[in-house]
Amino acid sequence: MLSPHLADFLKRLQQAEQLLRVEAEVSADLEIAEITRRVAASAGRALLFDNVCERTGAVATGLLASERRVCLALGADSLDAAADQIATHLAASDLPAPRVAATPACQQVIELGRDIDLVSLPLLRTTPDNAQAALGGAWLTTADPETSDPGTLDPATVQTALTPCDALVQDRRALIITWCDRDPLAAHFRAAQRRGGRLPVAIFFGGPPALALLASPAWQLGRDVYAVVGGLADGTFEVATCRTHPLLVPAESELVIEGQLDTSDAAHEARTATLEVEMITHRTGPRLTAQVPGGPADEPAQLRRTAARLALPRLRAGHRAIRKLVCPDWAAGEVLLVAIEKRHAGEPREVAALIASDATFVRLRFLVLVDDDVDLADERQVWQRVASECRPTTDVIGSPHALGDEVPAMLAFDATRPWPEVDRAGRDRQTSVEQIRELVTARWSEYGMP
Template identity: 30%
Template sequence: MAFPDLRSFMELLESRGELLRVDVPVSRDLEITEIADRLVKKGGPAVLFENVVGSDFPLVIGLVGTRERTALSLGVQDLDDLAAKVKALIDLKGSGGVAGLLGNVTKLRDAAHLLPRRVRSAPVQEVVWRGDEVDLDKLPVLKCWPLDGGPFVTLPLVITKDPETGERNIGMYRMQVMDKTTTGMHWQRHKTGTKHLEKAKRLGKRLEVAVAIGGDPALIYAATAPLPPIPGLDELALAGYLRGQRYPVVKGVTVDLDVPANAEFILEGYVDPAEDWAVEGPFGDHTGFYTLPDLYPRFHVTAITMRRDPVYPATIVGRPPMEDAYLIEASERLFLPAAQLIIPEITDYHMPPAGVAHNLVVVGIKKGYPGQAYKVANGLFGLGQMMFAKVIVVVDEDVKVNDFAAVWREVALKAVPGRDTLTTRGPIDVLDHSSRGWGYGGKLIIDATTKRPEEIGSAASSRDDQAGDVAQADAVGADAASGAFTPRAAAGLPTFGGVVAQRQTPDGYWLVALDKTRPGQARELAAAFAAHPAAAGVRHLLIVDEHTDVNDLQDVWWTILNNIDPERDVRQEGELLAWDGARKLPEEGFVREWPPKITMSPEVVRRVDALWHVYGLPERWR
């Protein structure tokens, strides 16, 4: 089912009881965030706030806050159906060999045939503000988290054209409102918007920009999707393919850009590459940590167009799970067939919410030869935005890649530290606060597949080496011939300085919350634990900060994956792998400021608790 605009999707959700209205006054300063955060984490409905303090426009949030609503927004019954649509498009049964693969890939251009259609008039241009009328403060832009540098537009569809080729790009980049006519433009170094700005600078001219807010849910998704570099395949073409019809666009009022005709608002303006950049942030980001202030370009708004009765759509990001987890899963399903074209032994892959997209990728393979797990992982590092992946875990095809606990059991059972782990380096997401350098850091491959004889040394090693392998395996309860591992429960929990909480899992993990007060403390803990009798039967020591709940596996891995550079912080200690997910100190050579985790202010939490019944929202989602 295709939705001509945002409101038609909202109407469907409301008819199904999946969108509720709140008509009492609600603040856009933190209060809406606290309500929305509770709802998305409990699988609750979307909400239309009809009375946002300080704005005449209603705000809707949580539209894709569940897997089911995300599938519905993209016109499929289930997100897995997206893969079937792409398989039909690229015809995986084509001829073999390199020529066959290239022939399949070129069939993706069929999606580009769904070019947008230009219309003469559009709902989004029913009202036009120019000059002194332009006032971003009149929009219900959210301040999401207590330490945010200001209000942020969180669902912007930022439209630019390559100044030389005219190639269009629509991306989703957060925008901090600086004043009535200016925002920041969070174009990171790897983003297409940055490339367009750099070309405009070389040509000595401004870069025209339009920002759509609202529209067909398929286009909102497409702006987040990691599109393959195929000529003619852009976000409007993808949205057209998903909706099954050409996407309507209209020429901007003051910019030479096509904008979505069915959007709710359009911000038109420019970025001047000759202008000094502005301090943007902090921002409570999708990592669950604050992104600290940095310099980014300024976007100057010269006109705002809108419908006569627009609705402002928003989202929030923060500690997972959030709405963005379902958009990420949609991209997984949509691009799985394309990944399988290039790396055919892939059976499935998943980016768990705890890994906030780029920190953890689990991939299942049909294994046929030794070393194949490393071949697949290195291949993934070369596929588009997969270059930002920090940890890749490879498992056998019979393991469900989206079963988080099962995956880590496989790691404990089949991946011997040192033998089946490999550290490398490469590009890292610039939002990663723990990497060795900005946008550059370590990566870790874990081979948790069933091992072939060649992979455990029995085929090529000398007799002495084989004996050593067996002795090491026996020490941790493993069978060197198969790589199997039997964890052993410790008689009692060891005591170490600074440890505020700890527990052992039945599958070979020791989870420790450390109140770190001095340099090197986590490494000292790892070395001491490795020498302790309790370490026998433990494959992985997971060290986290004192604010992490060791009884919550998701919370532990979310903290670990955010707080490590694998090359620096994942170390073999004897027969176990120690993951140092504690904060890093300047005395340890970490020169950047360590950001805080996102938490809501207690005052706002108490206010929302007290007003929940006033909002009219069901108690079960409180």
């Protein structure tokens, strides 16, 4: 069963000896990030820092930085089993609608006005390049201003729109929010901009850890992610209605930040806007989550690799040629190897277009397509096939995501055999070695050989 909230997941990690609690006083300014990177590089446990210097609350890092911990979050024995379960629930028509909790845990404490202080939260500065602390492990939810009733939000009919929160602390009561054009936030921001108003936003920490793997495919397929979570958790998922605006967040969230985004033209051109915080609600003693970037072993890279594997059943449903896929560990989720069963000449381009259009692969840079007789686990075999079959003039496919300058174009390398299978000289590639040997033996005297 899927882990429904952070407290449950931390308990699972503790029982599985996958969590290390750090009681020594540590700084949110670079120190926690450096500790997390070193532990991730050695495939260590998730970390919970209980004593963050001059901050209120604890912070957890590396929660989903290993395949085993991802399986614990999804309540599955393996990623393959989880992929099948997720595909089934994304396609289901009878998922239980979320239920609004009467007394949500995320609203045990309410902070308004001068009590709001983002600087006091255990938000991390992860690199020297960032002058401010970042919100790297939270989710941002919005509602479409053109279709939602500003006075109510019915959890039985709404499709929750979640965007990974990419934000920096500007001051005690303001955040700088950044997004890319495929995020739900981008569409809702433009709609609010057309209406000439501000966009209500809620940011929450501590929802179901599996949201990191479910939010994008659910949104792309038009499913409510809270309903999908409820189905995978074998029950109805409880949500809370924010107190300043009718937005829905997980009732068991650790902390919720409510506010409104400025929708000026200049802000949208930069895909950046200022969030003016109106209220913070949280549990007593909240525990925040943070993702620390830092290379192929970090949590964001692990999540991209995992999301790709979980997408396999959905991709197979979209194109019958797809058989297997692998994200190499060293590639930080930016390279994808795909084996296909090729039935006609245009299939590699069709598969490349399908993958380029999938929200799971928005950060993908390079796609390598090979025939399904190639062992994707043997990268030497993969790259040998690229060297022998991929011609730069015809077999390199440029697939821009068309999402804006901050999202790189994807290049696909078609390393499948030509169709029909003829070699560069036009001879049948399937002619067996034995047939050639028989031919040469029969004609040996014609060659003038002794």
